[in-house]
Amino acid sequence: MKAPLPHPPLAQRMQIRDCWALIRHLFEARNTLVDFQWKLGMAVSSDTCRSLKYPYVAVMLKVADHSGQVKTKCFEMTIPQFQNFYRQFKEIAAVIETV
């Protein structure tokens, strides 16, 4: 174990070990997807609008954090939003294939 240097310049303080610790921290702060459930719904009517008539995609994600704890996140998308979501995933797939 190296002894801590007394107030060295920043460049020296950022040793390789510190960099990796930082990267690991950022890495572990992200969630991984455990499950992706979906349904396609149609909103027909509501108290504010008798004639809604719009389809939507409802998604339920199960995500695990770095400790393994699983949380549920739900959200909805309109059809155009879903199509954008799908298009972005296709782009990600294309890029990840080439890396």
Add this chain to the structure above:
Amino acid sequence: MAAGELEGSKPLNGLLNALAQDTFHGHPGITEELLRSQLYPEVPPEEFRPFLAKMRGILKGGGGVGAKDVAGQKVNIWAENQSIASADMDFNQLEAFLTAQTKKQGGITSDQAAVISKFWKSHKTKIRESLMNQSRWNSGLRGLSWRVDGKSQSRHSAQIHTPVAIIELELGKYGQKSEFLCLEFDEVKVNQILKTLSEVEESISTLISQPN
């Protein structure tokens, strides 16, 4: 001069805009007195009030649920508590509805009908979107950003040069602050999700192709 008589279209158009802001776009606080003084300064308050109520009723509605308002049934456009936004009228329904309003006693003038018609045609999509957002009680997807990293070393796996996609979803409920969800995917996972999304798309195509 009565409110119903002075029809340069600007004041009525302004009024409809203000009603839309207040009712559909979630910007309350536009008072009756403000509208009157800004748009119809020559009209006395006791005359402006029923005029405003009439326009609000035509645009937004707000009566109770009548038998004709049951979901799934074609809404009767002659019903008293009918309104343009609530019934999400198409242009034929709109013209018929407004014509009926001009024939009613205490209804609207044909000039006013023309202004309302033009207003609805240009604002319908936006108002509809607002109504959709208001009736969604789950979070909506407000944004998505992503990047792909090439990972060259990991304590948790023996793989080297494993690319990883990092996706940040911005979620939020109507009127509330956004929540950000950061997710990590490897290539296998990305392709799994892609397959799931293609199933969703297939479902959507089936739904759209089915007659109503």
